[in-house]
Amino acid sequence: VKTLVVFAHPNRESFVGAALERALTGLTRRGHDVTVLDLYAEGFDPCVASLPPKHRELVHESELLVLVYPTWWSGQPAILTGWLQAIPRARVGRVVCVTTHGSSKLINQFEGETGKRMMTRALRSRFGLFMRSSWVAFYATDTSEPQRRELFLVEVEERLARL
Amino acid sequence: VIAEHAEVVKQAQILVFVYASSMYTLPARLKGWLERVMVPGVAFRFNSDGKVRPALGSVRKIVGIATYDQSWWKVKLVNDNGRRILCRALRLNTGFRTRTRWVGVYGGGDPIEATGKIARALSS
Numbered sequence: 313v314k315t316l317v318v319f320a321h322p323n324r325e326s327f328v329g330a331a332l333e334r335a336l337t338g339l340t341r342r343g344h345d346v347t348v349l350d351l352y353a354e355g356f357d358p359c360v361a362s363l364p365p366k367h368r369e370l371v372h373e374s375e376l377l378v379l380v381y382p383t384w385w386s387g388q389p390a391i392l393t394g395w396l397q398a399i400p401r402a403r404v405g406r407v408v409c410v411t412t413h414g415s416s417k418l419i420n421q422f423e424g425e426t427g428k429r430m431m432t433r434a435l436r437s438r439f440g441l442f443m444r445s446s447w448v449a450f451y452a453t454d455t456s457e458p459q460r461r462e463l464f465l466v467e468v469e470e471r472l473a474r475l
Numbered sequence: 476v477i478a479e480h481a482e483v484v485k486q487a488q489i490l491v492f493v494y495a496s497s498m499y500t501l502p503a504r505l506k507g508w509l510e511r512v513m514v515p516g517v518a519f520r521f522n523s524d525g526k527v528r529p530a531l532g533s534v535r536k537i538v539g540i541a542t543y544d545q546s547w548w549k550v551k552l553v554n555d556n557g558r559r560i561l562c563r564a565l566r567l568n569t570g571f572r573t574r575t576r577w578v579g580v581y582g583g584g585d586p587i588e589a590t591g592k593i594a595r596a597l598s599s
Contacts, residue, residue: 358503358504358507359502359503359504384510385506385509385510385513385560385564385565386559386560386563386564387500387501387506387556387560388506389506389510390503390504390506390507390509390510391503391507393498393500393501393503393506394503394504394506394507396498397497397498397500397502397503414527415527419567422563422567423559423560423563423564423567424554424556424559424563424564426500426554426556426559426560426564429499429553429554429556429559430498430499430500430556433499433552433553433554434498434499434500434553434554434556435498437498454521454525454526454527455524455525455526
């Protein structure tokens with residue numbers, strides 16, 4: 313399946329960067345046709361009204377959209393928020409989020425999990441009511457042990473290989 | 476500029492956010508402002524266990540004035556993400572004694588009609 317992976321973290325050497333690598337490994341294992349869009353590396357301007365033609369084309373030809381980002385202030389980073397706000401109506405059938413949270417699941421539930429709602433609900437205004445969504449998330453990064461982080465990376469690879 | 480803004484925020488007792496929401500959330504520019512200005516040392520700090528602790532204790536009130544393209548019930552159905560970020564995520568860093576007031580103008584309405592509500596939100 314034609315897949316667009318959007319990465320929104322300034323540093324590829326980070327934990328989220330590692331998650332991106334494992335996600336790509338998983339998707340390739342499954343045989344998907346993957347294109348990666350690194351918003352920070354491209355210097356994407358999040359305050360535009362509509363996406364650049366190249367991004368538009370990529371969204372239109374993709375059936376699967378994978379978003380890999382850190383959760384900041386309980387939502388997507390501004391660069392990705394802006395990208396999603398400018399996204400055109402398209403026939404993307406499934407959206408997968410791979411994300412990390414600094415604080416625990418409990419805190420995020422209190423905050424209303426706005427990043428998750430953005431993906432599972434708000435995005436349906438662009439991709440239709442029957443869009444499928446998957447949530448691959450890591451919580452409490454601030455206090456996490458190396459083993460738990462490694463386990464998450466394995467989970468990312470395995471879950472994306474099953475798509 | 477970022478440092479100046481951080482200084483203003485640290486001294487503020489009332490934070491008022493005025494924005495036009497898009498895709499049920501904050502405009503990217505305002506979200507980016509939060510990410511750049513509300514950093515460790517300004518909005519929160521890490522304790523010795525590596526947990527986040529609030530650092531904006533001087534803020535007594537958060538007021539939001541937002542316009543929405545969608546109707547009230549649709550915003551509630553999807554979840555008012557911008558309001559959640561400001562009234563819950565940010566409030567965790569100002570303390571539970573901070574009050575919040577919200578004025579929403581739904582369905583592409585005219586904010587002028589909400590003047591009375593805005594005045595009440597700011598004074599109460």
